[in-house]
Amino acid sequence: MPEIDPSAPRLVIRRDPESPIQSDPAVDWAVQQVADALTANGITVAEMSADKVSSGEPDVELAASVGADRLPESYLFEEAGPSGRLVLRADDPRGFSYGLLDLLDAAEPGGTVADLLDGIGRGRHDAAVPVRGIQRNFCNVDQDSEWFHDRGFWTEYLDWLATSRFNRFHLAFAMQYNYSHDTVTDNYLCLVYPFLFEVDGYQVAAEGVDAEEQRRNLDSLRFVAAETKRRGLHFQLGLWNHAYDYGAESRERFPITGLDEGNHADYSAAGLAKLLDECPGIDGFTFRVHYEGGIAEAGHEIFWDKVFSAASRSGRDLEIDMHAKGVDQLLLDSLAGKPGLRPVISAKYWAEHCGLPYHQVSIRDREAARPVDPGADLRGVTNFSRRFTRYGYGDFLSEERQADLMFRIWPGTQRLLLAGSPDLAAGFGRSSTFGGARGMDVCEPLSFKGRDDTAAFGDRDPYVDPELRMGTAVWKKYKYGYLLLGRLMHDPDADPRVWRRHLTDTYGEAAAAVEAALNSLSKVLPLVTVVHGASGSNNLYWPEMYNNLPISARIHSGTPISERKPDPRAEKYGISYAYSAQLDDEARGEALIDYTEQEKAELLTELLLHDTDDAVNWGGISPFDPGLFSSVDEFVDDLVAGRQSAKYTPLEVAELLDGLVRSAQDHLALLDVASTEPDPSSGSRTGDHSQLRRTLVDLQILSRLGTFFAGKFRAAVHYAVFRATGDRSQLAASITVYRPARDAFAEIGGISADVYQSRIAFGKEPYEGGSWADRVPAIDRDLAALEAELAGVADRGRSALLDTVRPRMAPVELGHQPPDSFARGQELEIRVSSAPDVEQMILHYRHVDQSQRLQQIAMTRSEDGFFAVIGKDYTDTDYPLMYFFSLQDRSGRRTFAPGLDASLANQPYHLLHSNEYRAIRSTTEQPAKGN
Numbered sequence: 024m025p026e027i028d029p030s031a032p033r034l035v036i037r038r039d040p041e042s043p044i045q046s047d048p049a050v051d052w053a054v055q056q057v058a059d060a061l062t063a064n065g066i067t068v069a070e071m072s073a074d075k076v077s078s079g080e081p082d083v084e085l086a087a088s089v090g091a092d093r094l095p096e097s098y099l100f101e102e103a104g105p106s107g108r109l110v111l112r113a114d115d116p117r118g119f120s121y122g123l124l125d126l127l128d129a130a131e132p133g134g135t136v137a138d139l140l141d142g143i144g145r146g147r148h149d150a151a152v153p154v155r156g157i158q159r160n161f162c163n164v165d166q167d168s169e170w171f172h173d174r175g176f177w178t179e180y181l182d183w184l185a186t187s188r189f190n191r192f193h194l195a196f197a198m199q200y201n202y203s204h205d206t207v208t209d210n211y212l213c214l215v216y217p218f219l220f221e222v223d224g225y226q227v228a229a230e231g232v233d234a235e236e237q238r239r240n241l242d243s244l245r246f247v248a249a250e251t252k253r254r255g256l257h258f259q260l261g262l263w264n265h266a267y268d269y270g271a272e273s274r275e276r277f278p279i280t281g282l283d284e285g286n287h288a289d290y291s292a293a294g295l296a297k298l299l300d301e302c303p304g305i306d307g308f309t310f311r312v313h314y315e316g317g318i319a320e321a322g323h324e325i326f327w328d329k330v331f332s333a334a335s336r337s338g339r340d341l342e343i344d345m346h347a348k349g350v351d352q353l354l355l356d357s358l359a360g361k362p363g364l365r366p367v368i369s370a371k372y373w374a375e376h377c378g379l380p381y382h383q384v385s386i387r388d389r390e391a392a393r394p395v396d397p398g399a400d401l402r403g404v405t406n407f408s409r410r411f412t413r414y415g416y417g418d419f420l421s422e423e424r425q426a427d428l429m430f431r432i433w434p435g436t437q438r439l440l441l442a443g444s445p446d447l448a449a450g451f452g453r454s455s456t457f458g459g460a461r462g463m464d465v466c467e468p469l470s471f472k473g474r475d476d477t478a479a480f481g482d483r484d485p486y487v488d489p490e491l492r493m494g495t496a497v498w499k500k501y502k503y504g505y506l507l508l509g510r511l512m513h514d515p516d517a518d519p520r521v522w523r524r525h526l527t528d529t530y531g532e533a534a535a536a537v538e539a540a541l542n543s544l545s546k547v548l549p550l551v552t553v554v555h556g557a558s559g560s561n562n563l564y565w566p567e568m569y570n571n572l573p574i575s576a577r578i579h580s581g582t583p584i585s586e587r588k589p590d591p592r593a594e595k596y597g598i599s600y601a602y603s604a605q606l607d608d609e610a611r612g613e614a615l616i617d618y619t620e621q622e623k624a625e626l627l628t629e630l631l632l633h634d635t636d637d638a639v640n641w642g643g644i645s646p647f648d649p650g651l652f653s654s655v656d657e658f659v660d661d662l663v664a665g666r667q668s669a670k671y672t673p674l675e676v677a678e679l680l681d682g683l684v685r686s687a688q689d690h691l692a693l694l695d696v697a698s699t700e701p702d703p704s705s706g707s708r709t710g711d712h713s714q715l716r717r718t719l720v721d722l723q724i725l726s727r728l729g730t731f732f733a734g735k736f737r738a739a740v741h742y743a744v745f746r747a748t749g750d751r752s753q754l755a756a757s758i759t760v761y762r763p764a765r766d767a768f769a770e771i772g773g774i775s776a777d778v779y780q781s782r783i784a785f786g787k788e789p790y791e792g793g794s795w796a797d798r799v800p801a802i803d804r805d806l807a808a809l810e811a812e813l814a815g816v817a818d819r820g821r822s823a824l825l826d827t828v829r830p831r832m833a834p835v836e837l838g839h840q841p842p843d844s845f846a847r848g849q850e851l852e853i854r855v856s857s858a859p860d861v862e863q864m865i866l867h868y869r870h871v872d873q874s875q876r877l878q879q880i881a882m883t884r885s886e887d888g889f890f891a892v893i894g895k896d897y898t899d900t901d902y903p904l905m906y907f908f909s910l911q912d913r914s915g916r917r918t919f920a921p922g923l924d925a926s927l928a929n930q931p932y933h934l935l936h937s938n939e940y941r942a943i944r945s946t947t948e949q950p951a952k953g954n
Contacts, residue, residue, distance in 0.1 A: 248304025266317025734764025
């Protein structure tokens with residue numbers, strides 16, 4: 024406890040020293056946090072045993088319990104007799120810890136103890152999301168060793184995670200490499216065991232790593248695990264790769280010796296057993312169990328059964344989290360019934376990106392299951408029979424599932440720029456328990472910085488401006504984003520003062536402008552991600568530093584470059600072509616092919632298109648949710664055919680993006696002025712001037728990205744209309760709206776110059792790093808191709824096709840109350856009692872199983888509305904049901920209901936569980952908010 028000032032106002036915390044819960048290290052940690060913060064605020068904190076008679080001073084007494092329907096992490100504040108006394112009730116250390124941390128939320132600068140206690144929210148507080156995790160990836164020995172071994176870094180970082188009410192920390196090794204796709208040099212801590220210790224009975228080593236280095240690594244891992252648990256967080260260790268040899272094209276800096284196919288599984292099992300002995304703080308493991316984790320899928324259950332058995336024999340209660348991609352029944356059966364192991368499947372939320380908070384209505388057609396190709400022993404499950412598990416929750420949300428499910432937000436969309444939207448964070452708090460899921464891990468900002476041994480291009484800290492550099496403390500740039508996600512997953516309806524205190528402390532009088540601008544502009548890239556699903560892979564698709572896909576169909580016409588100049592590695596080693604072509608000579612090693620600059624441009628376009636079926640240009644790119652959004656080509660094809668659906672169109676998306684940018688403009692102008700004020704040490708009240716500058720730069724970049732993508736959607740629509748009708752004026756219009764979009768993107772180069780590294784490296788490929796300025800020539804080539812096409816096209820008259828676009832139907836207040844649940848094997852009537860101005864309604868529905876397609880029924884008009892019946896054969900399922908409506912008015916305008924609201928953060932459909940599931944759930948735990 025801090026030194027006590029006898030003259031300062033005093034708050035007494037009373038707890039029972041005999042209670043193992045109240046004396047848990049997590050409660051000790053929370054008391055210390057409260058004491059440190061309140062003492063700095065002029066209030067002394069003292070501790071007293073709960074069995075001693077109160078002195079009459081203001082106090083908070085810890086006691087059990089919150090009630091008969093107790094839930095993990097719940098806590099309750101209630102009055103205790105005289106004014107100035109509160110009782111904090113909880114049944115576990117986290118509950119007490121969170122209750123104590125509420126004192127920090129209630130503390131006002133200069134406030135009294137009475138004010139502090141009056142500011143505490145009375146009543147019960149439950150956690151909305153059971154699993155609220157942050158994931159940090161170690162992926163570069165030269166960049167990441169510094170923070171891994173820095174005790175001071177871990178103290179501040181873990182304090183902030185715990186204070187933000189994350190309850191899980193996932194330290195991940197080897198997530199950066201996909202076995203059989205990637206050539207590998209920096210394999211440090213990938214197959215983790217030989218970097219930590221020797222395993223008895225095996226002569227296995229990582230060359231270049233001696234016993235002292237092993238001990239240092241193990242000591243740091245123990246420290247991180249222990250400090251995580253001391254704050255009440257679950258410590259999850261991610262072992263994402265068990266490959267010991269990455270193939271003939273790889274040149275590992277730390278070759279693994281002593282392993283072959285004959286002893287690989289046994290060694291891995293023995294290594295895991297020793298790791299559990301040596302590191303008692305481990306609460307669970309995350310494994311990538313499909314082929315990219317180094318284990319061929321033919322017979323993979325044999326390898327993993329040995330590893331799972333070793334974990335079970337430890338006698339520990341462990342979570343075994345299997346990354347969902349490629350998980351099949353053989354793996355689930357291998358894990359089932361092993362004592363002490365809790366199976367969890369972790370699914371990608373929006374492919375390897377961050378979209379809006381809701382989960383897709385449907386997935387891309389290319390994710391459907393396919394017959395297994397002969398000889399596909401390595402990847403037959405993932406790429407064929409269970410392909411639909413690659414980028415979502417697949418078929419893992421059965422109400423009778425063998426394993427819990429949670430989600431993971433991957434870092435493909437945005438890795439570098441600030442993000443902080445209370446709307447989106449609360450939306451994730453409501454949607455991360457979708458279908459009874461347990462919550463989610465979030466890959467933190469800067470994930471994969473330095474991937475593929477690219478430390479030579481700059482530090483983990485991406486700044487070059489000396490005023491903005493932060494070193495290992497660069498995570499503090501993103502404190503606001505951590506705070507929002509943690510607190511709003513814990514309680515999506517949390518009081519805004521939870522985050523506004525931090526904003527005021529950081530930005531001073533500019534806090535309100537920062538909050539508003541970030542809330543709007545943080546939605547730009549998630550929206551673009553949902554609508555423009557260029558690739559599910561975070562390697563290939565990075566909307567934040569967008570590699571231009573052309574609007575012009577001429578850039579990617581003719582014979583693909585991969586057929587003209589096939590890479591010998593793809594032929595010789597069976598490596599996926601998209602990952603085998605190294606365009607950077609410095610990173611390639613031996614130069615196998617010489618590419619001209621034009622061929623490099625063509626090749627890059629081809630790589631970016633490899634994950635999209637039948638797309639030769641921008642218009643053909645499918646949304647990640649083709650159930651709610653139409654692609655450019657689909658939208659125009661429908662217009663040509665005289666159809667118009669309720670799907671959100673590319674033109675509407677452009678309007679949404681423009682609106683997000685417009686809503687931030689006044690705030691950006693204010694921040695621009697504030698950033699030029701003197702440093703706060705000279706009397707300014709702008710808070711942390713360096714952080715304000717970092718924030719303003721990122722907001723300016725996001726604003727221009729919003730303008731760019733809005734213009735690009737419009738330009739692509741005009742071009743698609745030209746292609747469909749031959750109307751030359753539409754091609755001219757495409758160029759006209761594309762130019763200012765290009766100019767907005769080009770401005771980012773000037774904004775970011777001398778601020779960020781000139782090559783921000785998240786991998787060795789050109790699409791995994793570089794700068795915004797690098798991307799402008801590809802946009803210019805696209806414009807030049809459009810202009811050349813315009814010059815060669817005769818004027819054949821105007822098309823009125825875009826004039827036929829009807830505006831979206833205005834929102835309608837439907838008289839619809841979703842059923843509480845459905846009865847399996849019984850007809851389910853969906854009724855709308857009031858639907859003003861609605862001429863037609865269609866019910867869209869499916870099981871919460873992404874391997875299935877949406878169903879639809881034309882609803883029947885009744886005296887007061889509409890109804891439809893879902894047949895008993897369809898309700899005879901162990902999956903939940905999801906449904907929504909499309910509406911049409913008398914003028915032919917359409918819309919969805921519920922649809923997306925103005926926040927872009929709601930769930931645009933209804934979710935129903937079965938009676939059986941609800942009955943079981945009600946006896947075990949309270950349903951999470953929003954589900």
